[in-house]
Amino acid sequence: MDERDPLASLRDLGKGLEKARQGRDGGSTARRATLSRDSQNALGLALRIGVELVVAVVIGAGIGWALDRWLGTRPWGMIILFFLGIAAGLVNVYRTISGMGMAIGYRQRAAPPAPGAGFDADDED
Amino acid sequence: MVAKENPLAQFTIDRLIPIHIGGIDASFTNSALLMVIAGVLLTVLMLVATRKAALVPGRWQSVPEMLYEFVAKSLIDDNIGSEGQRYFPFVFTLFMFVLLGNLLGLVPYSFTFTSHIIVTFGMAFVIFVGVTFIGLARHGFHFLTFFVPHGVPKVLLLLLVPIEVLSYFIRPFTLAIRLFANMMAGHTMLVIFASFVAPLGAYYLIPGLLPVMIDVALMFLELLVALLQAYVFAILTCLYLNDAIHLH
Numbered sequence: 322m323d324e325r326d327p328l329a330s331l332r333d334l335g336k337g338l339e340k341a342r343q344g345r346d347g348g349s350t351a352r353r354a355t356l357s358r359d360s361q362n363a364l365g366l367a368l369r370i371g372v373e374l375v376v377a378v379v380i381g382a383g384i385g386w387a388l389d390r391w392l393g394t395r396p397w398g399m400i401i402l403f404f405l406g407i408a409a410g411l412v413n414v415y416r417t418i419s420g421m422g423m424a425i426g427y428r429q430r431a432a433p434p435a436p437g438a439g440f441d442a443d444d445e446d
Numbered sequence: 447m448v449a450k451e452n453p454l455a456q457f458t459i460d461r462l463i464p465i466h467i468g469g470i471d472a473s474f475t476n477s478a479l480l481m482v483i484a485g486v487l488l489t490v491l492m493l494v495a496t497r498k499a500a501l502v503p504g505r506w507q508s509v510p511e512m513l514y515e516f517v518a519k520s521l522i523d524d525n526i527g528s529e530g531q532r533y534f535p536f537v538f539t540l541f542m543f544v545l546l547g548n549l550l551g552l553v554p555y556s557f558t559f560t561s562h563i564i565v566t567f568g569m570a571f572v573i574f575v576g577v578t579f580i581g582l583a584r585h586g587f588h589f590l591t592f593f594v595p596h597g598v599p600k601v602l603l604l605l606l607v608p609i610e611v612l613s614y615f616i617r618p619f620t621l622a623i624r625l626f627a628n629m630m631a632g633h634t635m636l637v638i639f640a641s642f643v644a645p646l647g648a649y650y651l652i653p654g655l656l657p658v659m660i661d662v663a664l665m666f667l668e669l670l671v672a673l674l675q676a677y678v679f680a681i682l683t684c685l686y687l688n689d690a691i692h693l694h
Contacts, residue, residue, distance in 0.1 A: 342528075364674060368624070368628070368674060368675070368678055369624065369678055369682070372620050372623055372624040372627065373620050376616060376619050376620045376623050377612075377613065377616050377620070380612075380615075380616050380619050381612060381616075384612075384615075402612070405608055405609055405612050406612060406616075408609045408612075409609050409610075409612040409613035409616060410613075410616070412609055412610075412613050413613050413616070413620075
């Protein structure tokens with residue numbers, strides 16, 4: 322095996338790597354859909370959403386309180402941001418659940434794709 | 447009967463080597479010691495186990511290989527896709543550091559650095575800033591359209607954009623609080639049940655054994671929580687990275 326010149330074996334290695342990479346890229350999308358609904362993920366998901374709701378309200382109210390102190394607009398900032406915090410928390414939880422961990426993102430995957438964004442056409446289910 | 451041991455005493459920071467630089471307390475604490483141990487342990491595990499790399503992995507070699515597979519496939523490939531592989535070193539280090547921090551904390555007489563919110567928040571904040579930066583670097587100001595939902599009447603945007611912005615800025619907090627709260631609650635619970643052992647056992651043997659049994663069961667629960675929380679921390683990092691990379 323060692324009698325071949327080193328460049329040829331390097332080329333072989335390059336080819337092998339290229340093949341492996343293609344296999345990885347091609348395989349990933351197919352496996353994605355099946356694995357995302359795995360039961361292993363479900364426990365992680367359940368642990369995730371509880372905190373999401375509580376923290377959102379607290380942070381919202383906290384930011385409002387800080388803004389009030391800074392701008393002297395008591396109590397409006399805290400009132401408004403408290404409710405915005407509840408909304409943000411609910412939005413986060415809703416997205417986590419409906420996407421089953423796939424999309425905490427801020428665009429729903431089901432939304433009509435923007436022009437030139439065809440890369441995830443195979444993404445949803 | 448009052449327990450002598452304060453269940454929160456286990457979270458006390460001890461200054462092992464006091465260092466003060468210009469009025470800033472930069473002491474080497476027990477928390478820092480455990481972080482160093484976690485880092486050294488991870489490095490040694492990776493270096494030693496892959497030293498004699500064989501095509502058919504031995505017992506030690508299969509550990510890093512399994513970890514690699516897990517992070518590369520279950521975390522990055524399934525959540526970001528192959529584009530995310532360039533962030534593999536970061537995600538892997540983060541996952542292993544949190545995992546080792548959680549697991550080392552279960553060793554008696556050690557310290558759980560992930561039960562301190564400043565540690566978890568530090569990590570979460572780095573992730574938050576990094577992800578925002580990656581998003582801005584890859585998409586420029588187009589990244590800001592992230593906060594504008596599709597196909598919504600213009601009037602509603604006045605309400606929805608603040609909600610989106612707020613829910614984006616909440617991310618580092620939820621990430622930090624989830625890990626810290628889980629670790630702290632679990633370890634507090636362990637000590638509380640352990641503090642029942644001596645007072646109950648002083649009178650009768652059987653009731654004294656009950657909290658011991660609960661603590662044994664709790665140790666298994668804590669093991670599960672330690673693994674799961676490291677997993678959740680890493681997977682959320684991947685999801686955030688995915689948002690920044692695959693903006694659409």
